[in-house]
Amino acid sequence: MHxxxxxxxxxxxxxxxxxxxxxxxxxxxxxxxxxxxxxxxITVCEESALSQAKxxxxxxxxxxxxxxxxxxxxxxxxxxxxxxxxxCGSKMLDNFIAPYNATVVEKINNSGMVMxxxxxxxxxxxxxSNETSFYxxxxxxxDINKVPGGSSGGxxxxxxxxxxxxxxxxxxxxxxxxxASLCNLTxxxxxxxxxxxxxxxxxxxxxxxxxxxxxxxxxxxxxxNEMAGFDERDSTSVERDVPDYTASLNDSLAGLKIGLPKEYxxxxxxxxxxxxxxxxxxxxxxxxxxxxxxxxPNTGLAVPTYxxxxxxxxxxxLSRMDGVRFGHRCDDPKDLHDLYxxxxxxxxxxxxxxxxxxxxxxxxxxxxxxxxLKAQQCRxxxxxxxxxxxxDIDVIMGPTAPTTAFNLGEKxxxxxxxYLADIYTISTNLAGLPGMSIPAGFxxxxxxxLQIIGNYFDEARLLNIAHRYQQxxxxxxxxxxxxx
Numbered sequence: 001m002h003x004x005x006x007x008x009x010x011x012x013x014x015x016x017x018x019x020x021x022x023x024x025x026x027x028x029x030x031x032x033x034x035x036x037x038x039x040x041x042i043t044v045c046e047e048s049a050l051s052q053a054k055x056x057x058x059x060x061x062x063x064x065x066x067x068x069x070x071x072x073x074x075x076x077x078x079x080x081x082x083x084x085x086x087x088c089g090s091k092m093l094d095n096f097i098a099p100y101n102a103t104v105v106e107k108i109n110n111s112g113m114v115m116x117x118x119x120x121x122x123x124x125x126x127x128x129s130n131e132t133s134f135y136x137x138x139x140x141x142x143d144i145n146k147v148p149g150g151s152s153g154g155x156x157x158x159x160x161x162x163x164x165x166x167x168x169x170x171x172x173x174x175x176x177x178x179x180a181s182l183c184n185l186t187x188x189x190x191x192x193x194x195x196x197x198x199x200x201x202x203x204x205x206x207x208x209x210x211x212x213x214x215x216x217x218x219x220x221x222x223x224x225n226e227m228a229g230f231d232e233r234d235s236t237s238v239e240r241d242v243p244d245y246t247a248s249l250n251d252s253l254a255g256l257k258i259g260l261p262k263e264y265x266x267x268x269x270x271x272x273x274x275x276x277x278x279x280x281x282x283x284x285x286x287x288x289x290x291x292x293x294x295x296x297p298n299t300g301l302a303v304p305t306y307x308x309x310x311x312x313x314x315x316x317x318l319s320r321m322d323g324v325r326f327g328h329r330c331d332d333p334k335d336l337h338d339l340y341x342x343x344x345x346x347x348x349x350x351x352x353x354x355x356x357x358x359x360x361x362x363x364x365x366x367x368x369x370x371x372x373l374k375a376q377q378c379r380x381x382x383x384x385x386x387x388x389x390x391x392d393i394d395v396i397m398g399p400t401a402p403t404t405a406f407n408l409g410e411k412x413x414x415x416x417x418x419y420l421a422d423i424y425t426i427s428t429n430l431a432g433l434p435g436m437s438i439p440a441g442f443x444x445x446x447x448x449x450l451q452i453i454g455n456y457f458d459e460a461r462l463l464n465i466a467h468r469y470q471q472x473x474x475x476x477x478x479x480x481x482x483x484x
Contacts, residue, residue, distance in 0.1 A: 149178045
């Protein structure tokens with residue numbers, strides 16, 4: 001049952017081959033059997049999930065049932081869920097019970113899907129390995145001695161190990177695509193503004209974007225149909241019609257022009273990963289596409305630019321976590337200064353503190369122009385590179401990550417090495433473009449992801465390209481043997 005696609009699960013539910021309660025209990029049983037090993041979930045919502053499933057079964061008896069009604073999913077623990085702890089993987093919010101639903105959660109609830117629980121994540125989405133979580137690191141289902149990627153590592157591990165059919169994630173600098181690559185999933189970061197950020201606890205407001213983490217492009221398209229859309233409660237939400245993302249999945253790729261940035265295939269890219277990606281790209285020629293080398297000359301500015309912009313925005317966003325209005329509160333403070341100092345010192349982990357300090361410094365008087373303003377100018381140059389490239393090609397392809405999954409603890413003492421794990425994904429967030437990672441093969445038994453980047457609001461084209469590739473390959477159907 002756990003290897004069925006969303007369409008297959010939907011068809012079985014509609015035919016009455018099993019009920020939503022049975023399906024939900026099946027996944028809850030898998031979570032109970034395997035989560036102690038993987039640590040993919042922070043909170044499992046057994047009672048409420050079964051209640052939602054009962055309602056879904058009633059709805060399925062009526063004409064009002066929708067395609068995804070009754071299908072379970074997991075939410076990254078960054079989305080506010082009414083009455084359920086929303087921790088962001090942090091001690092700071094360990095006791096925070098959200099009083100309302102994020103728009104993404106609200107829309108998915110309206111589709112009749114069932115929330116299994118909330119998945120583990122790097123603290124406040126700051127990390128590339130899911131090792132900064134207050135609740136402990138997540139293990140990669142392909143090798144439990146390896147990281148699953150981050151910050152959406154819990155969602156990635158849950159779907160890869162079939163502890164959920166599909167999950168939500170968020171992507172600030174690669175946090176959907178990089179773990180999708182390391183765990184053999186299809187992960188999509190939509191155009192900035194395509195999905196509401198209301199109720200999604202902010203890390204870096206100009207970069208954060210929600211998206212689906214799925215086994216296949218078809219599954220991702222089905223969930224994106226429910227997630228996307230304008231929301232007047234989010235000032236960054238774009239008022240634009242939402243297409244049916246499944247409608248063009250089978251369109252021909254004849255005439256598709258693919259650009260390969262030479263900057264994505266240079267120093268730092270593992271040779272075997274490079275060979276795997278080149279073989280995957282080459283296969284698109286048989287589907288009617290043409291391939292052209294391009295240049296994105298300001299790619300080298302992406303990591304330093306990101307690590308000024310993102311910390312600056314997180315410094316501002318996390319200032320509200322003060323132990324007064326909400327968040328962890330220290331015991332017996334001597335005075336207000338002591339309350340602030342100890343509450344934040346105890347509530348935040350090392351990586352979050354590092355980024356808050358970096359961001360505060362970049363925004364301080366005397367350094368704003370030298371760092372933050374300069375970073376925003378570099379951001380424009382990076383965005384202009386993409387627009388120049390899209391004058392000649394339709395999509396950009398390359399590796400999602402420079403290596404396969406690395407060992408747990410390997411990079412925790414070297415923040416710069418950890419930051420470089422997102423070197424190929426950060427640029428799309430800085431530019432606000434859609435990007436996705438799809439399974440493209442294995443190196444020494446570990447998954448490799450192919451990244452596809454499109455122009456603004458080109459999600460349907462990306463999903464079409466991924467789907468046609470997945471019709472000719474079976475990489476996305478591979479399951480870790482321990483969880484098969």
